[in-house]
Amino acid sequence: MANHDLSNRLIFGILGISLPILLILNISVGSVSIPFSLFLHFFDSSLQENETIWRHIVIESRLPQTITAILAGSALALAGLQMQTLFRNPLAGPSILGISSGASLGVAIVSLGSGWSVFFVQQSLLKDFGIHLAAMAGAFGVLMILLMAAKKVKNNSSLLIIGIMVGYAVSALIGFLNFMGEQGQVHAFVLWGLGSFSNVQNTQLAFFVASLLPAIFLSALLMKPMNAMLLGDSYAQNLGVNLKRIRWQLILLSGYLTAIITAYTGPIAFIGLATPHLARLMFKSSDHKLLIPAVILLGMLVALSCNLIARLPTFQEIVPINVITSLFGAPLVIYLVLKRKNIGF
């Protein structure tokens, strides 16, 4: 046991050290390279002209983007872990249950549809939040369907199938809207669909952070019943777990986290599905007391790494984040799975 704890601490230590390094890299690397020396006198009033520009870039662009990446990474990874435990299925993840498709549908209706929906959004008081509101409405719409289904079907696999089917149906609607939309609108929608951490402006950042942190905190409170759920419904029930309640809690929390993130960043592939697997393989454990902090930390690191790669000068900030997450992430996970030979939820 002691040996086990030691190696886990070591891994946490390494991950912990990588976090500030990646943070600084995320802020300094980009089409405009920001020297490390700037951070040493960042808040000085007397700066040279180019330093003032750098500071402006950091505050207006790099910092909100980095914070968005951190929160999106940890929230999606957490949602993925919650869904995998809930459905006891290694393939479950935020994009599987149709929740992110729901968000896409909301955005598609606003950005591709003509007539009343656009009028409604443009007339609404929260014009800036238009797309975000639409995404959230779509995500929660799917979530409601899932919750109603959860009430009807007792079996988690059935619920998973319903989620996947809802996802297909929603995607079909999006396809239809794409087909009907004007070229310019379709292009804009496709861009949103590729995902980006740079959509959250400084003005929205506070709301973004405030809506995510409580959900992340509440998620951490569920580690004990989540551990019991690993044994299956009957054993969990026999241990005194209120199955109905924990199911609702997990569906609501994972759906909420996915909805908020997708609304602000577009559907981000891979991170939610793969980070829990990375955590299990790294720590060789299924204990949620270990996995929950692990996926939060790993989610941040994965998102920051992907963002960093996407922003490398060679890519000139034009490569969308989803291309990076899938292109670099998928081979990594395949390699790990092949190496370990078995993978679970």
Add this chain to the structure above:
Amino acid sequence: MKFGQAIIETKNLSIGYVSKEKRTCVQKNLNLQLRKGEFCCLIGPNGVGKSTLLRTLSRQINPLDGEIFIKKTALSSISSPILATKLSLVLTEKIQVPNLKVRELVEMGRFPYSGFWGNLSPDDNQKVDEAIQLVGIQELEQRNFDELSDGEKQKALIAKALAQDAPLILLDEPTAYLDFPSKMSILSALRRIAHTKQIGIILSTHDLELALKMADLIWLVPDNEKVQVGIPEDLVLNGSIGKTFSDEYLHFDMETAHFLHKAIARDFLNVEGNSIEMAWFRRALLRKGIAAETEIQMPYKVSFDENKLFVVNHQSELVGQFQEIHEVLSWIETILNIESEHIR
């Protein structure tokens, strides 16, 4: 009280399934009772409702009628967290969790007692140690659960159930798919635990002969008949066991407590002697479906002589001497074939 306190008791219990509009009742008017320290085996043919009974007793499904009492408290009125401390389960469903250490699994049994974050107190850890020792899986403690053999998995699950520290443990076919030594070792461990910890244990099993050997109490669930309760010996003597499990090929032999193939060939020989060799010879005969006649004088007689040879006599005339049983058997089969050709 003379017999100790009842841990679980059913009053006019009816069990079965309720689907949309159909109510399928598999057993009704059950008045069963299990006392402290009793190791009870639930036996019966397939499909008579053994699993349904266990699922009803553990509140996984609701009774159709009647009531269940755990230590005099109605089961329906016990809250889930409290029930977790009264009754623990070992189920047939597979647990597939990667990287779950056996000790971590046993620690899950402390779930009803541990705090909000699931951290274990020294007392919890002591109970976990105790459970692991009682089942005798100390050497498996740090192994991964999914790497264990089926028998070791069952033991780990039993340890988890023990760590739950409940006065009643229900097990659904814990010996299925196990090899014979594992079956024996699990049943004897359970019996020992029931006696030393003075808890009630009910398990369903298809291993009839083992159940009759090991159980303090049998709940026999026959097809379409009332559940019979008793110690194994009484149920054998009153014929309930034989009646429930015999069919056209098998019958329950009261002397040996074994299920035997019914002899299909006609009796044509006597078997003499009670040596170990002759006992094994009788077994071989039974497997071949040949009945050895004991009362009436038959033309052929087999015995084992002082020269360690199987001797076959035909009307007290020596017709064959054999060293091994298979030789005697093939000789008998030849004779049988010749005789049946005569008839033809």
